[in-house]
Amino acid sequence: MQDRHTFRKKTVPLITMISPVTAWLILLIALPLLYILVISFCGTDDAHNIVFHFTLKNYAKLFDPTILSIYSNSLVIALLTTVICILVAYPFAYIMASTTPFRKTLMMIFLMLPFWTNSIIRLYSWRTLLGTNGYVNLLLLKIGLIQQPIEMLFTRGAVVLGMVYTLLPFMVLPLHTVIDKLDGGLHEASSDLGAKPVKTFLHITLPLTAPGIFAGSIMVFIPCLGYFFVSNLMGGGTSQLIGNVISRQFKEAFNWPYGAALAIMLILITLLLVRIYTKTGGKIDDLGVM
Amino acid sequence: MAKAIVEIKNVNKFYGDNHVVKDLDMEIYEGEFLSILGPSGCGKTTTLRMIAGFEQQTDGVITVEGERVENKEPFERNVNTVFQSYALFPHMTVHDNVAYGLKMKKVKKAEIAGRVEDALSMVRLEGFGKRYPAQLSGGQRQRVAIARAIINNPRVLLLDEPLGALDMKLRKQMQIELKNLQKQLGITFVYVTHDQEEALTMSDRIAVMSGGVLEQIGTPAEIYEKPTTKFVADFIGETNLFEAVEAHVRDDGTVCLNAEAGELTGADPRFSAAELVYLSVRPEKTLASESPVTGFSLRGTVRENIYIGTVVKSTVVLQNGQEIRVSSIAGAPVPAAGSARYIHWNPGDAVIIHSKSNTILDLMDSLDLGAYVAGGA
Ligand SMILES: Nc1ncnc2c1ncn2[C@@H]1O[C@H](COP(=O)(O)OP(=O)(O)OP(=O)(O)O)[C@@H](O)[C@H]1O
Ligand SMILES: [Mg+2]
Numbered sequence: 001m002q003d004r005h006t007f008r009k010k011t012v013p014l015i016t017m018i019s020p021v022t023a024w025l026i027l028l029i030a031l032p033l034l035y036i037l038v039i040s041f042c043g044t045d046d047a048h049n050i051v052f053h054f055t056l057k058n059y060a061k062l063f064d065p066t067i068l069s070i071y072s073n074s075l076v077i078a079l080l081t082t083v084i085c086i087l088v089a090y091p092f093a094y095i096m097a098s099t100t101p102f103r104k105t106l107m108m109i110f111l112m113l114p115f116w117t118n119s120i121i122r123l124y125s126w127r128t129l130l131g132t133n134g135y136v137n138l139l140l141l142k143i144g145l146i147q148q149p150i151e152m153l154f155t156r157g158a159v160v161l162g163m164v165y166t167l168l169p170f171m172v173l174p175l176h177t178v179i180d181k182l183d184g185g186l187h188e189a190s191s192d193l194g195a196k197p198v199k200t201f202l203h204i205t206l207p208l209t210a211p212g213i214f215a216g217s218i219m220v221f222i223p224c225l226g227y228f229f230v231s232n233l234m235g236g237g238t239s240q241l242i243g244n245v246i247s248r249q250f251k252e253a254f255n256w257p258y259g260a261a262l263a264i265m266l267i268l269i270t271l272l273l274v275r276i277y278t279k280t281g282g283k284i285d286d287l288g289v290m
Numbered sequence: 291m292a293k294a295i296v297e298i299k300n301v302n303k304f305y306g307d308n309h310v311v312k313d314l315d316m317e318i319y320e321g322e323f324l325s326i327l328g329p330s331g332c333g334k335t336t337t338l339r340m341i342a343g344f345e346q347q348t349d350g351v352i353t354v355e356g357e358r359v360e361n362k363e364p365f366e367r368n369v370n371t372v373f374q375s376y377a378l379f380p381h382m383t384v385h386d387n388v389a390y391g392l393k394m395k396k397v398k399k400a401e402i403a404g405r406v407e408d409a410l411s412m413v414r415l416e417g418f419g420k421r422y423p424a425q426l427s428g429g430q431r432q433r434v435a436i437a438r439a440i441i442n443n444p445r446v447l448l449l450d451e452p453l454g455a456l457d458m459k460l461r462k463q464m465q466i467e468l469k470n471l472q473k474q475l476g477i478t479f480v481y482v483t484h485d486q487e488e489a490l491t492m493s494d495r496i497a498v499m500s501g502g503v504l505e506q507i508g509t510p511a512e513i514y515e516k517p518t519t520k521f522v523a524d525f526i527g528e529t530n531l532f533e534a535v536e537a538h539v540r541d542d543g544t545v546c547l548n549a550e551a552g553e554l555t556g557a558d559p560r561f562s563a564a565e566l567v568y569l570s571v572r573p574e575k576t577l578a579s580e581s582p583v584t585g586f587s588l589r590g591t592v593r594e595n596i597y598i599g600t601v602v603k604s605t606v607v608l609q610n611g612q613e614i615r616v617s618s619i620a621g622a623p624v625p626a627a628g629s630a631r632y633i634h635w636n637p638g639d640a641v642i643i644h645s646k647s648n649t650i651l652d653l654m655d656s657l658d659l660g661a662y663v664a665g666g667a
Contacts, residue, residue: 188344189377191364193391193442203390207381 033267040260048254058261067245067262074241077156077231078224081163085171085220086213088164093175093212097182111169119166123233126162127153154236162234163224170223171216178212214282222270242266295320295478296341296446301350303336303502310336312502314350318446318480323472325481325489328499329525334482335374337499338448341480342371355445365394369446370439374454376431378423384410384434385419391442409441412471429460436471446478453488465492486526490514498522520643523570530576530614532569533645544637546585551608555585557637568643573615575639578606578631588633590614592625606631 040058043051096107114122129135130152137149190200228243249259296318303311311333318324326334339345343364352359359367379387388409392402410416413433453461469492472479483489489496490510497507505519517523534547545556556569590608602624606614614633625631
């Protein structure tokens with residue numbers, strides 16, 4: 001009785017509402033993914049055509065030492081980027097949550113403004129700043145701090161900088177959400193009970209905003225593994241990411257099955273991270289993506 | 291007994307141009323239960339927050355145990371607060387919430403465990419240590435908030451409408467528990483409320499505030515029976531108020547006054563001739579008779595009688611339209627609705643309140659009145 005009622009009341013409208021969306025998802029996401037999964041088990045002939053016979057050799061190649069080192073390089077860059085994003089975004093989000101509505105809007109606009117231009121164009125502007133003949137070097141030479149231009153571009157540091165620059169808003173937004181929701185009364189209570197500000201931060205603020213740090217980290221870490229264009233523009237050829245290898249298999253080496261296997265591996269890593277996130281109490285909704 | 295533990299001297303508080311606490315002068319005694327009572331927005335919370343250290347007074351001095359506190363942060367003051375919203379830490383168990391203050395003071399773990407047990411049993415929450423605040427009822431959260439504060443052995447406990455969120459029955463029960471707790475601990479409670487019944491039943495003394503001004507501070511009996519301002523007379527309990535000027539003092543010492551409603555009589559001649567005063571008479575002291583009484587010319591018509599348990603509340607409408615409330619013990623003869631009655635009282639039962647317009651005189655007179663009350667008691 002109850003079941004039939006909820007079925008009619010909830011499930012039926014849900015199906016009718018979801019079906020166009022479901023169709024959309026199947027067409028644009030599930031089917032291509034399925035294709036990637038299938039060809040990751042295939043081989044190629046001499047003309048780079050996909051040959052449909054089952055093989056695991058693409059996956060075996062993943063354990064090649066060069067590929068493993070690229071994976072670890074990617075993870076290190078993603079980790080560095082995430083940590084720096086947390087350190088930069090936390091104070092920013094904190095100030096944004098505690099300032100006047102006008103300043104908050106202003107900060108939000110500055111945060112989102114870069115999104116209105118293509119990120120590749122924005123990264124190019126970093127190149128004009130950081131290049132050997134870039135403005136930063138010119139300035140440092142002029143004031144005599146250095147005699148030779150410093151190699152700033154095409155380093156791992158430059159890649160991390162580019163990543164932080166591109167992904168920072170994804171850290172700020174979830175952090176701002178949790179910090180904004182904090183009950184100021186809790187800080188007063190903590191202070192009332194004898195806690196100095198640092199202790200209040202460690203015992204009250206930090207644990208209560210941890211979900212935001214967590215959500216932001218997922219939002220930064222995962223794209224970081226795949227943003228090959230950042231590594232291309234800021235790192236030149238020096239810093240290989242998984243994303244670079246994948247893109248090369250599809251665009252230059254024309255070994256689609258191998259590229260597919262690499263991509264599947266990346267998806268598995270991503271799923272694993274999201275799984276850890278939800279297992280430890282994180283909510284998919286907090287990520288703001290689904 | 292009357293040793294001050296908190297002294298508030300000439301304190302003002304402005305929020306921008308908004309003057310929310312005005313020239314506040316108040317002493318809070320060691321071991322007393324003091325309520326700060328007043329309507330919404332009168333500055334009760336602000337006063338409490340200045341004592342706790344969450345707000346800085348604009349000027350004036352606040353001392354706790356004789357020490358000026360303006361440069362002390364909340365975590366350096368030996369007072370604790372029970373917040374209206376409880377402000378329990380949602381990510382900590384009841385045990386960790388209660389232990390928080392001791393942990394911050396680096397008390398040893400073994401000692402903390404024992405003291406948390408004691409504090410929880412004091413608020414009758416034994417065995418709740420492992421729960422999280424979200425798993426408690428409103429009343430239980432309230433108790434955790436109290437346990438979390440008292441475990442620190444504060445000299446002064448500040449409570450901001452701690453029972454505001456509870457239903458009537460639980461409120462009554464918690465009132466008794468809080469009062470007992472205060473007696474048991476022997477510490478000073480400063481208790482903010484806008485519920486006068488609560489203040490009257492629980493407090494040793496009540497400070498009545500209105501519009502940022504301390505109207506009167508005194509025992510519940512003083513506040514109820516000898517209000518010194520019109521606001522207090524009106525705010526505390528029910529009363530019949532008359533605005534009047536003195537006509538003449540009679541030979542027996544009673545004063546004859548003229549109000550809009552007619553002639554009336556009081557017993558306190560301590561005011562200057564032609565001064566505007568208020569005269570307040572409680573409904574239970576107000577009498578309605580069939581024939582005129584000397585010294586009074588307040589004629590009216592009985593509009594209705596309402597039976598409330600052991601008392602009957604009658605409303606008499608005077609000729610000028612003023613409504614007079616008369617309460618009498620059920621069983622005594624009650625005037626029929628529609629019948630004419632003459633309102634009067636025993637002159638000694640009327641409280642004469644000096645109007646605020648004459649402040650210096652007002653101040654002198656209220657000092658006099660204090661002496662008079664003390665002498666008469
Ligand atoms: N942070 C603030 N900024 C500006 N004005 C404030 C602030 N806090 C309180 N006020 C104002 O000060 C006045 C007194 O506020 P307060 O909170 O002390 O009142 P209250 O007596 O506790 O009232 P209630 O019974 O409603 O809690 C109010 O007019 C309020 O609007
Ligand atoms: Mg208040």
